[in-house]
Amino acid sequence: MEDVVRKVSITSSLMALVGLGAITLAAFPAQADNLQLQLGKHGPRLKLMEDCDPAYDDCEGPRRDDRRDRRQRGCTEDRALDKADRMGIRRARIESVGRREITVRGRQGGDRVRVTFGTERGCPILDRE
Numbered sequence: 001m002e003d004v005v006r007k008v009s010i011t012s013s014l015m016a017l018v019g020l021g022a023i024t025l026a027a028f029p030a031q032a033d034n035l036q037l038q039l040g041k042h043g044p045r046l047k048l049m050e051d052c053d054p055a056y057d058d059c060e061g062p063r064r065d066d067r068r069d070r071r072q073r074g075c076t077e078d079r080a081l082d083k084a085d086r087m088g089i090r091r092a093r094i095e096s097v098g099r100r101e102i103t104v105r106g107r108q109g110g111d112r113v114r115v116t117f118g119t120e121r122g123c124p125i126l127d128r129e
Contacts, residue, residue: 075123080104083123089113101126 038045077094080102084092092106095114102123103116116127 080117
């Protein structure tokens with residue numbers, strides 16, 4: 001008889017906790033615009049935007065203007081190395097960087113190659129040796 005009473009009391013306690021949880025969730029409407037999911041080197045982190053400190057955090061999230069500016073910028077050293085890798089140049093490294101050109105050296109098919117990219121958008125190939 002004690003076992004039955006114990007099981008009933010445990011079950012009723014658990015049901016009361018579940019009921020209180022449902023009431024708590026129903027009392028607060030979901031506001032997804034106040035939540036931010038950050039994925040970083042320390043793992044995923046869920047953050048309320050109310051806790052945002054503008055001195056250290058990006059409180060507004062990415063803006064459309066930032067994305068457009070990123071697309072319109074010219075060729076950078078990283079982009080030149082990426083393009084050289086796509087061209088099949090292995091062990092590519094930056095040889096020189098100027099105002100109008102970026103020179104990359106590496107190996108392709110056992111031969112040493114040097115490619116000069118323009119700093120315009122799309123990293124156009126100016127010279128290949």
